Amino acid sequence: MSNRYDIAIVGSGPAGLSAAINAKIRNKNIIIFGSSELSGKLIKAPKIDNYLGLPDITGIQLKDRFQHHVANMGIDITYERINTIYAMGQYFGIAVNEKMYEASAVILATGIEYTKALKGEEEFLGRGVGYCATCDAPLYRGKIVTIIGYNKEAEAEANYVNELAKKTYYIPMYRESLNLNENVEIVRDKVVEISGGNKVEKVILKSKEIVTDGVFVLKDSIAPDKLVPGLIMENGHIKVDMNMKTNIEGCFAAGDCVGKPYQYMKAAGQGQVAALNAVFYIDKN
Numbered sequence: 673m674s675n676r677y678d679i680a681i682v683g684s685g686p687a688g689l690s691a692a693i694n695a696k697i698r699n700k701n702i703i704i705f706g707s708s709e710l711s712g713k714l715i716k717a718p719k720i721d722n723y724l725g726l727p728d729i730t731g732i733q734l735k736d737r738f739q740h741h742v743a744n745m746g747i748d749i750t751y752e753r754i755n756t757i758y759a760m761g762q763y764f765g766i767a768v769n770e771k772m773y774e775a776s777a778v779i780l781a782t783g784i785e786y787t788k789a790l791k792g793e794e795e796f797l798g799r800g801v802g803y804c805a806t807c808d809a810p811l812y813r814g815k816i817v818t819i820i821g822y823n824k825e826a827e828a829e830a831n832y833v834n835e836l837a838k839k840t841y842y843i844p845m846y847r848e849s850l851n852l853n854e855n856v857e858i859v860r861d862k863v864v865e866i867s868g869g870n871k872v873e874k875v876i877l878k879s880k881e882i883v884t885d886g887v888f889v890l891k892d893s894i895a896p897d898k899l900v901p902g903l904i905m906e907n908g909h910i911k912v913d914m915n916m917k918t919n920i921e922g923c924f925a926a927g928d929c930v931g932k933p934y935q936y937m938k939a940a941g942q943g944q945v946a947a948l949n950a951v952f953y954i955d956k957n
């Protein structure tokens with residue numbers, strides 16, 4: 673297959689970017705998926721004192737440095753969110769909605785969600801709760817959909833869902849102003865529980881309830897074992913060895929998603945180790 677990448681990197685925070693530059697230096701054909709702001713956590717950091725060589729830098733300044741570095745190396749970030757990664761034995765199938773990419777090795781650098789799952793979120797996953805609104809929106813044509821959005825990117829998904837759904841509610845989990853189509857109903861309230869019987873029936877809020885057919889919970893990252901079926905986790909993180917290898921041959925992981933401490937330099941260092949071992953894996957196979 674001509675279109676198969678050597679290494680696909682999922683995540684554009686310090687772990688993913690460090691993996692990308694190191695794999696590129698080793699002449700591998702890479703693809704890196706992430707967002708235009710690189711990392712939501714990076715741009716939120718007011719002042720960073722522990723990044724060696726760059727004292728007293730803000731998160732936005734560090735993001736600009738990262739962006740400049742990868743661009744100078746000819747690395748383009750593909751602004752797509754991966755829904756599922758299938759381990760096919762000799763390669764990985766990386767799904768973005770209906771589109772599929774292929775790569776011989778994968779590096780997971782998806783970061784970690786600090787917020788806990790909502791009550792009912794995991795229980796109703798696949799029974800009315802989903803993590804990818806654009807993939808599953810057609811299932812809700814003419815129905816009522818509630819989007820629980822943790823970041824501004826979720827707003828675009830809500831606008832898309834609203835083109836198909838009979839009614840769309842948007843519950844923002846952040847304070848910034850919203851950019852939503854006028855007939856998306858904004859509900860600023862605290863989510864208590866997603867509830868139902870065999871499938872989702874409503875979202876219970878602090879001050880009222882919303883009757884709904886589906887709920888999309890749109891966060892920065894989804895649980896890695898939902899992203900990669902068969903991936904072994906340990907205490908909420910991806911289980912890796914010192915070489916950043918997971919239990920799946922050819923699949924490596926780095927950064928916050930593999931465990932504490934949650935820090936930039938540790939993430940970048942692990943991204944580098946993951947990339948060099950992925951290179952070794954490809955050259956050997």
Ligand SMILES: Cc1cc2nc3c(=O)[nH]c(=O)nc-3n(C[C@H](O)[C@H](O)[C@H](O)COP(=O)(O)OP(=O)(O)OC[C@H]3O[C@@H](n4cnc5c(N)ncnc54)[C@H](O)[C@@H]3O)c2cc1C
Nearest residue numbers: 683685686687710711713753754782783927928934935936
């Ligand atoms: C306010 C704040 C201040 C901080 N200050 C410091 C500090 O001073 N010093 C320090 O060392 N650390 C600090 N940290 C911690 C630091 O931000 C993290 O440790 C670091 O960002 C982890 O890097 P990462 O690459 O593992 O993940 P992240 O930076 O979280 O990046 C993960 C990336 O993966 C993307 N992604 C996830 N899932 C998918 C998918 N399915 N498809 C495509 N892309 C996906 C996300 O959108 C994101 O871009 C701070 C964190 C916060 C929130």
